[in-house]
Amino acid sequence: MTELSPVxxxxxxxxxxxxxxVYLYDEDGRAHLDFTAGIGVTSTGHCxxxxxxxxxxxxxxxxxGQYTTVMHQPLLTLTERLAEVLPQGLDSLFFANSGSxxxxxxxxxxxxxxxxxxxxxxxxxxxxxxxxxASLTTSxxxxxxxxxxxxxxxxxxxxPNPFYYGWDQQTATRFALRELDQLLAGVTAPADTxxxxxxxxxxxxxxxxxxxxFLSGLRERADRHGILLILDEVQTGFGRTGRFWGHDHFAxxxxxxVTAKGLASGFPxxxxxxxxxxxxxxxxxxxGGTYGGNAVACAAAIATLDVIQDEKLxxxxxxxxxxxxxxxxAVAEQYPADGRAGIGDVRGLGLMAGTEFVTADGExxxxxxxxxxxxxxxxxxxLLTCGTRCQVVRMIPALVVTEAQVNDGLxxxxxxxxxxxx
Numbered sequence: 001m002t003e004l005s006p007v008x009x010x011x012x013x014x015x016x017x018x019x020x021x022v023y024l025y026d027e028d029g030r031a032h033l034d035f036t037a038g039i040g041v042t043s044t045g046h047c048x049x050x051x052x053x054x055x056x057x058x059x060x061x062x063x064x065g066q067y068t069t070v071m072h073q074p075l076l077t078l079t080e081r082l083a084e085v086l087p088q089g090l091d092s093l094f095f096a097n098s099g100s101x102x103x104x105x106x107x108x109x110x111x112x113x114x115x116x117x118x119x120x121x122x123x124x125x126x127x128x129x130x131x132x133x134a135s136l137t138t139s140x141x142x143x144x145x146x147x148x149x150x151x152x153x154x155x156x157x158x159x160p161n162p163f164y165y166g167w168d169q170q171t172a173t174r175f176a177l178r179e180l181d182q183l184l185a186g187v188t189a190p191a192d193t194x195x196x197x198x199x200x201x202x203x204x205x206x207x208x209x210x211x212x213x214f215l216s217g218l219r220e221r222a223d224r225h226g227i228l229l230i231l232d233e234v235q236t237g238f239g240r241t242g243r244f245w246g247h248d249h250f251a252x253x254x255x256x257x258v259t260a261k262g263l264a265s266g267f268p269x270x271x272x273x274x275x276x277x278x279x280x281x282x283x284x285x286x287x288g289g290t291y292g293g294n295a296v297a298c299a300a301a302i303a304t305l306d307v308i309q310d311e312k313l314x315x316x317x318x319x320x321x322x323x324x325x326x327x328x329x330a331v332a333e334q335y336p337a338d339g340r341a342g343i344g345d346v347r348g349l350g351l352m353a354g355t356e357f358v359t360a361d362g363e364x365x366x367x368x369x370x371x372x373x374x375x376x377x378x379x380x381x382x383l384l385t386c387g388t389r390c391q392v393v394r395m396i397p398a399l400v401v402t403e404a405q406v407n408d409g410l411x412x413x414x415x416x417x418x419x420x421x422x
């Protein structure tokens with residue numbers, strides 16, 4: 001008798017049989033308020049009618065048109081439609097299946113376009129689990145351990161994390177940029193450095209946002225040294241942060257953008273975008289894949305773009321995100337970490353909110369975070385943890401979440417925190 005790998009651990013015990021909007025329903029018909037969105041994937045909610053209709057129509061017409069063998073209209077249409085939302089100048093696209101795959105494609109492109117071997121990543125990053133992407137990942141040892149040696153040519157610089165350092169944002173940012181300069185002087189010379197790759201908001205690293213001074217500092221150094229700036233928008237893109245792209249909050253200007261997750265409302269699809277002048281430097285045969293740009297996934301992505309625009313989901317993300325963060329901060333005020341375990345920080349952008357738990361002496365407290373997450377699950381609120389020590393409980397509901405549903409989630413959250421922290 002076969003079974004799933006025993007190392008695949010579920011965050012909740014729920015066996016989902018149906019999804020609708022921000023709810024998942026189990027075998028007994030119980031509704032669970034899903035504030036995980038499949039790790040930020042079901043951007044338009046579970047089984048949005050327009051996405052379902054688009055996928056059903058495409059399934060009945062063409063399921064798989066391998067896009068280096070033949071071309072299909074959904075891929076051409078999606079390519080045209082993405083021009084409406086991509087950062088200015090990023091006019092060339094390559095499609096793949098997963099975030100990891102797209103990150104690897106972006107890294108390969110940067111190395112081939114510059115002729116340089118090294119990549120700079122930032123502490124707390126998550127870029128995937130494949131060998132190259134895992135080599136770029138520093139959010140937790142579990143993503144890097146047990147299968148080394150990892151890919152060479154990766155240098156790690158600090159990310160401006162004010163709560164971790166105990167500094168204000170400006171101090172943390174100036175420290176991070178100064179250390180980056182030291183890295184370029186002593187570890188990876190600019191002439192050896194192909195790209196900086198960074199998330200506008202650390203995902204698995206604990207929902208820590210970048211800032212305008214930091215991203216502009218990266219941009220200035222990239223321009224000065226001929227280094228490419230890759231923005232990993234796998235989790236932050238498509239309205240998640242209350243702007244279409246996470247870097248829109250900081251006036252960032254990428255050379256390459258990586259997107260996945262919310263792109264197709266649950267269908268596997270990812271992409272990288274770059275100016276044609278950069279993309280055409282990829283070596284022949286370096287881009288491709290059997291399933292990339294799948295016709296059904298592309299049809300779902302087109303419908304996703306339509307829903308995001310027509311239902312004003314980016315605006316809803318900003319409004320509901322502000323509501324969510326206000327509510328989470330009100331709970332945090334009741335359970336401060338003042339000589340006991342409690343909530344050390346609440347942070348986020350849009351519908352990407354994290355609550356960090358700390359011990360009585362201010363250390364990351366993954367044990368308490370796990371207890372609160374489990375208590376929320378018992379109350380029908382599905383959540384995930386993140387952070388290097390799994391000390392952050394994150395909330396990432398679908399962009400269709402309503403004011404009443406946010407209030408409902410906050411009520412259940414309050415009860416869960418009270419149960420654990422008393």
